[in-house]
Amino acid sequence: METVLILGATGNIGGLASERLTAHGGVRLRLASSREAGLATLAERFPHAEIVQADWNDELSLEKAMRGVSRVLVVTPDFVTDEQIVTPNIIRAAKATGSIEQIVRLIAIPPGLTAEKLTQRFLDTRCGANLHVIAKPLFDASGLPMTYVNVPGWIMFxxxxxxxxxxxxxxxxxxxxxxxxxxMWISEGDIADVIATILTAPAADHVGAEHMLTAxxxxxxxxxxxxxxxxxxxxxxxxxxxxxxxxxxxxxxxxxxxxxxxxxxxxxxVEHSETIAQLxxxxxxxxxxxxxxxxxxxx
Ligand SMILES: NC(=O)c1ccc[n+]([C@@H]2O[C@H](COP(=O)([O-])OP(=O)(O)OC[C@H]3O[C@@H](n4cnc5c(N)ncnc54)[C@H](OP(=O)(O)O)[C@@H]3O)[C@@H](O)[C@H]2O)c1
Structure with a gap:
């Protein structure tokens, strides 16, 4: 049975995706928090999952959390994440682990937007696209097996x-x-269902894909x-x-x-496509x- 690591499992999307994966079955769930309180919350909410401490500012903790893992979901929070540190740490840990078949990353990037088109004032907000335009090129260049779930709208939560x-x-x-x-407004339930669908399909079905979820x-x-x-x-x-x-x-x-x-x-x-319904x-x-x-x- 494959082991799926969720980085961001205490969060809105990571938590819902963990629920969907628990209900689906067929995968071993390893859920991470960087905080003691987060670990306790996860243990209570997901009694059958393995709970691990991992801080994406600490590469060694990521390496430990990724040991024996084949799939990873990454959801980073707005305002506080320094993707120039967090994403290289995740990439290095995934490469060191050597067993990763797929990393699913939540992004929010309107088609064609890159960091070069954003002013430093916007990039400094570390919010929405300003996070993801930093992370995505780093992941793309890493050669790791990536799948992006792109939500270029507002989440209904x-x-x-x-x-x-x-x-x-x-x-x-x-x-x-x-x-x-x-x-465009997209529900967190649909996003979590899409993530669970991707993580329970054969990795090869979605590696290399960017699924844009629109309304x-x-x-x-x-x-x-x-x-x-x-x-x-x-x-x-x-x-x-x-x-x-x-x-x-x-x-x-x-x-x-x-x-x-x-x-x-x-x-x-952003143009609408029936990606959610199709998936x-x-x-x-x-x-x-x-x-x-x-x-x-x-x-
Ligand atoms: N709001 C919208 O309309 C909208 C639309 C499109 C896209 N988005 C994107 O959605 C994302 C936010 O999703 P969300 O609301 O599900 O996030 P969230 O609830 O804020 O969760 C963030 C997760 O990050 C984890 N985390 C924080 N610091 C960490 C660290 N140092 N090491 C490891 N984990 C850490 C937290 O876990 P611990 O604190 O327990 O470690 C938490 O589980 C953002 O990227 C945003 O751009 C939002």
Missing amino acids: NLPWFLAPEVKARRQLAMPAVTDAER SARHDYPAIARILGEELGSEVRFVDDDGPLRDAMGEAFDTLMTYFEHETQAYGG LGRQQESVQDYIKANRELFV
């Missing part, structure tokens, strides 16, 4: 994360209007507010207010606002489906 509290309290979708754009519709904030109102049965208004985002982001707020200056412009040209053999989740399924988070 942003709804409960920083939009739901105001919807609950005041029936308002409160965001700074300057951050609005017609965005057939684009929604700006007023459209999301309208859908929320329809699904919840009472009107939700969009209001131009940066307070709730400021509260949710804390000291990352200014960095995020810088990131939005680029992000609101850069993803408009999963079912329709992908719409914003309407997501709000319906998670209604209790918004009322």
Whole structure:
């Protein structure tokens, strides 16, 4: 049986992907956290998985975590990751291990965007594409067997994360209007299902592939507010207010606002493809489906 290592298993996507892989069976799961508290959380949530400490700033800990592993999933967090350190460490550890048949990496890069096209001010945000345009060329040049899951849109967990509290309290979708754009929204459940599908297929089926996950519709904030109102049965208004985002982001707020200056412009040209439906053999989740399924988070 193959062993799959998840780097980022305590996170949103890594955790959901671990759940999907647990439900699927047929692979041995090795789940990593860099923190003691993270290890305890993983042990409780995934009692049948092997739990390991690994810090991607510490190459030796990665080498130990990758011993005997054939597949790896890597999901790095926004704002804090120095991909110039983290990605070379992962690459060196994977090469030293010698048993890696596939590394799946979550990225978010609109087609054609490279680090050379981004100013240092945007790269310094270490958010979204600014992370991934650093990591991807390093992985590409490594010769390791890579599969990319590219999500050039918003993940639907942003709804409960920083939009739901105001919807609950005041029936308002409160965001700074300057951050609005017609965005594609992709559910975390679909992303996790795609990752689990890739990691349980023969490695050769997806090595060398970049799967771009998109949505057939684009929604700006007023459209999301309208859908929320329809699904919840009472009107939700969009209001131009940066307070709730400021509260949710804390000291990352200014960095995020810088990131939005680029992000609101850069993803408009992404074209939709039926990749999710083709990989999963079912329709992908719409914003309407997501709000319906998670209604209790918004009322
Ligand atoms: N929000 C969106 O709309 C959107 C859209 C497209 C793409 N994305 C991308 O999604 C990614 C974020 O995904 P997510 O929300 O699932 O991430 P997340 O919840 O922030 O999880 C990040 C993971 O990184 C791990 N980690 C942090 N420091 C570490 C270290 N030094 N060594 C090893 N592991 C470490 C954390 O584990 P421990 O702390 O337990 O070690 C955690 O499991 C970003 O790359 C972002 O660009 C987001």
